[in-house]
Amino acid sequence: MKRGLLILVVVAACVGIAVPLLRSERLMTWSQGRSMVSSQLGIVAAEQPLAAQAGASILAEGGSAADAAIAASATMGVMQPMMNGMGGDLFAIEWDSKSGTVSGLNSSGWAPEGLTLQYLKSHGLKRIPGTGILSVSIPGCVMGWWELHQRFGKLPWKDLFKPAIYYASHGFPITQWNSMYWPAYSDVLRKDKEAARVYLPGGQPPKLGQIFRNPEYAGALELVANEGERAFYKGSIARAIVKTSQELGGVISPQDLSEYKAEWVEPIETDYHGWKVFEIPPNTQGIAALEMLNIMGQFPLSTYGAKSAERFHIEMQAQQLAYADLHRYVGDPRFVKVPVNGMLSMDYAKARAKLIDPDQAKCDYQPGTPPGADPNIAIATPHPGTDTSYLTAVDRDGNIVSLIQSLAGAFGSGVAVRG
Numbered sequence: 001m002k003r004g005l006l007i008l009v010v011v012a013a014c015v016g017i018a019v020p021l022l023r024s025e026r027l028m029t030w031s032q033g034r035s036m037v038s039s040q041l042g043i044v045a046a047e048q049p050l051a052a053q054a055g056a057s058i059l060a061e062g063g064s065a066a067d068a069a070i071a072a073s074a075t076m077g078v079m080q081p082m083m084n085g086m087g088g089d090l091f092a093i094e095w096d097s098k099s100g101t102v103s104g105l106n107s108s109g110w111a112p113e114g115l116t117l118q119y120l121k122s123h124g125l126k127r128i129p130g131t132g133i134l135s136v137s138i139p140g141c142v143m144g145w146w147e148l149h150q151r152f153g154k155l156p157w158k159d160l161f162k163p164a165i166y167y168a169s170h171g172f173p174i175t176q177w178n179s180m181y182w183p184a185y186s187d188v189l190r191k192d193k194e195a196a197r198v199y200l201p202g203g204q205p206p207k208l209g210q211i212f213r214n215p216e217y218a219g220a221l222e223l224v225a226n227e228g229e230r231a232f233y234k235g236s237i238a239r240a241i242v243k244t245s246q247e248l249g250g251v252i253s254p255q256d257l258s259e260y261k262a263e264w265v266e267p268i269e270t271d272y273h274g275w276k277v278f279e280i281p282p283n284t285q286g287i288a289a290l291e292m293l294n295i296m297g298q299f300p301l302s303t304y305g306a307k308s309a310e311r312f313h314i315e316m317q318a319q320q321l322a323y324a325d326l327h328r329y330v331g332d333p334r335f336v337k338v339p340v341n342g343m344l345s346m347d348y349a350k351a352r353a354k355l356i357d358p359d360q361a362k363c364d365y366q367p368g369t370p371p372g373a374d375p376n377i378a379i380a381t382p383h384p385g386t387d388t389s390y391l392t393a394v395d396r397d398g399n400i401v402s403l404i405q406s407l408a409g410a411f412g413s414g415v416a417v418r419g
Contacts, residue, residue, distance in 0.1 A: 040396060041056070041059045041060055041395075041396055042056075042059040042065065042068065042393065042394045042395040042396050043056075043392075043393070043394045044056045044059065044068050044069075044072055044391070044392070044393045044394075045391060045392050045393075046072045046075075046076060046389075046391040047076070047080065047177075047389055047390070047391070048075070048076055048079045048080060048175070050075065050079060050163075050167065050172060051072045051073075051075040051076045051079055051391070052072060052391070053163075054071045054072055054074075054075040054163030054164065054167075055068035055069065055071045055072030055075075055391070055393050056068065057071070057163065058071045058155060058159070058160060059393070059395055059396070061155060061159070062154065062155065063153075063154055063155040063160075063395070064152055064153060064154040064155075064395050064397075064399060065094070065152070065393040065394055065395040065399040065400055065401040066094065066148045066149060066151070066152035066153050066393075066399075066401050067149070067152075067153050067154055067155045067160055068393035068395065068401075069092065069148065069391060069392070069393040069401040069403045070145045070148060070149060070153070070160045071160045071161070071163055071164070072391050072393065073090070073141075073145065073391060073403060073405055074145070074160065074161050074163075074164035074221065075163050075164040075167060076389050076391065076405065077141070077164065077217075077405070078164050078167050078168045078172070078214065078217060078221075079167065079172055079175075079178075080178065080389060081199060081214070081217075081411070082178075082181060082182065082185060082407070082410045082411045083388065083389045083405075083406065083407060083410075084141070084388075084389045084405040084406055084407055085141070085217075085405075085407065086139060086141050086142050086217075086220065086221075086224070086232065086237075087139045087141070087407065087412060087413075087417070088139060088140075088141050088405055088406050088407040088408070088412060089107060089108040089109055089137075089139070089140045089141060089144075089405065089406055089408075090105075090107040090108075090140055090141045090144030090145070090262075090403065090404070090405045091104075091105065091106060091107065091108065091144075091280050091284060091286075091403070091404045091405075092104070092105040092107075092144065092148055092401055092402065092403040092404075093105075093267055093278055093279075093280065093401070093402045093403075094148070094151075094152055094399070094400070094401050094402075095399060095400040095401075095402075096152075096399055097397055097398035097399050097400075098397070102267050102269075102278055103151070103264060103267075104264065104265040104266060104267040104278075104280045104281070105144055105147055105148060105262060105263070105264055105265070105280075106262065106263045106264075106265050106280050106281075106283070106284065107140035107141065107143050107144030107147065107262035107263075108137075108140050108283065108284065109137040109138035109139050109140040109260065110137060110138055110256075110260065111128075111137050111138075112136075112137075112138065112245075112250070112251045112252045112253065112256045113251075113253065113255070113256055114251030114252075114253065114256075115128070115134065115251050119251065120134075130409060131188060131191070131409070131412075131413050131414045131415075132191075132248075132413060132414065132415065133244075133245055133248040133249060133250035133252075133413065133415055134249075134250060134251075135412075135413045136245070136250065136252065136412075136413045136415065138252070138256050138257060138260050139232075140260070140262055141405055142224055142229050142232040142233070143229055143232075143233065143260060143261065143262045144262050144405075145160075145224075145229075146228060146229035146262075147262045147264070148401070151264075152399070152401075157225070157228060158225045158226065160225075161221050161222075161224065161225035162225075164221050165218050165221045165222055165225065168213070168214045168215065168217045168218035168221060169213065169215055169218035170213070171211040171212055171213035172211065172212060173209050173210065173211055173212075174206045174207065174208055174209060174210050174211075174212055175208075176208055178206075179205075179206070179207055179208035179209075179210075181410070182199075182205040182206060183205040184410070185410040185411050186200060186204075186205050188410065188411050188414040189411060189414060191414050192414050192415050192416055194244075194415075194416040194417070194418050195411070195414055195415060195416035197416075198214060198216065198217075198416050199411070199416070216419070220237055223235065223236060223237060224237075232257075233257045233258055233260055234257070234258045237417075238254060238257045238258065239254075240417050240418060240419045241257065241417050242254055242257070243418065243419075244415070244417045244418045247418070248415065265280060265281055266281070267279060267280060267281070268280075268281045268286070268287060268290060268340060268344065269290070270290040270293055270294055270344055272293045272294075272296075272297055273297065277289075277290060277293060281333075281340060282330045282331065282332070282333055282338040282340065283330070283331060283332045283333065285326055285330060287326070287330060287338075287340060287343055287344070288319075288322040288323060288325070288326040288330070289322075290344055291321075291322040291325060291326075291343055291344065291349065291352075292315075292318045292319055292321075292322045294344065294346060294348075294349035295318040295321055295322065295349050295352050295353045295356075296314060296315060296318045297349065298349060298350055298353035299314050299353065301314060301315075310358070313358070313361060314356065314358075316361070317356045317361065317362065317365075318353075318356070320362070320363065320365045321352045321355065321356070321365050321368075324365045324366060324367045324368075325343055325367045325368060325370065327367070328367035328377070329343065329367065329370070329373060329377060336377060337372075337374055337377070339370045339371065339372040339373040339374075341371070341372060342370030342371035342372040342373055343370045345370065345371055347371075348368065348370045348371065351368065352368055388404055388405070388406040389404070389405050389406065390402075390403070390404050391403050391405075
């Protein structure tokens with residue numbers, strides 16, 4: 001009985017929903033690692049089980065998918081601070097089950113107005129640094145939460161932050177994955193005294209099972225819970241961000257924060273074997289995923305075998321082709337014309353697919369010229385940010401939120417806001 005109960009708790013925690021576990025010979029013969037978990041309340045999936053559970057608790061109180069996603073997102077910021085948090089960006093796609101409409105939210109932050117090309121050159125820089133105060137863009141995460149709640153929320157705003165505040169103040173045990181990842185970036189944290197004080201307790205990264213607390217972050221979450229997005233962009237948190245920037249020689253101004261707005265955008269899409277796949281349009285990199293699918297769609301991958309070398313080869317080469325176009329053409333549409341329709345054209349996908357040699361890998365694909373592209377445009381290759389958190393929530397009405405939040409690289413800029 002104890003073993004069965006343990007399995008129930010672990011499996012449920014992985015998706016954040018507690019449900020009865022069924023036993024049958026047929027289920028036990030499945031090749032998957034986990035059985036299907038079903039619920040009448042909805043589902044939340046996140047990298048951290050306790051964050052998924054936080055979102056699931058909101059669904060149990062009658063919250064919407066957006067409410068649950070916000071709660072899980074806020075908790076993820078506490079539990080995986082190297083990946084995400086209030087200092088990062090946020091992107092979300094919401095499916096409304098009643099209207100059948102898909103909405104996109106781009107809550108990536110703009111650069112400070114004072115971070116001009118001339119300013120960078122005057123400091124001997126040819127590009128924006130990967131870490132430090134000059135790498136910091138205006139955080140969009142909190143505004144993204146606010147916009148999601150304003151449009152799709154059901155429960156009171158304040159209630160959504162209770163789990164995150166609890167774990168930040170009372171602590172949580174460090175998971176195996178974090179215990180391996182955290183130490184790899186200790187040097188990034190040690191460059192900033194405040195970051196080292198908060199995230200290297202006792203001068204060292206927390207170990208597996210160690211209880212990690214972040215009471216200052218709990219206080220910041222309480223301010224946001226009580227005062228809304230104003231606390232972050234116009235209140236005491238905004239003032240702390242500006243003061244930190246000034247102390248470190250940065251250029252973030254109060255206006256950079258107070259004037260920031262997230263954007264509701266029309267998602268871009270493609271059809272992959274009858275499945276509609278949606279992404280946020282540029283300035284995000286989601287268009288690359290759609291171009292990859294279009295290129296892969298030109299090959300009979302289903303006949304290759306799920307783990308075949310042939311299938312893996314085609315998928316990898318499609319990624320190479322799409323990334324070549326991404327680095328050449330995708331930027332902020334306010335300042336550069338991005339040939340979105342051309343990059344998503346099936347005729348263009350067919351032309352790109354013909355460049356793939358089924359018998360030989362190629363690692364130096366050049367960008368193509370999609371319809372509508374300006375051949376004189378060249379976007380600077382971005383820093384290779386690889387650290388992003390994904391989560392999703394589905395409520396009892398069938399509404400879905402798909403959400404990404406990120407600091408771009410591990411522990412982002414490496415700068416912690418003083419106070």
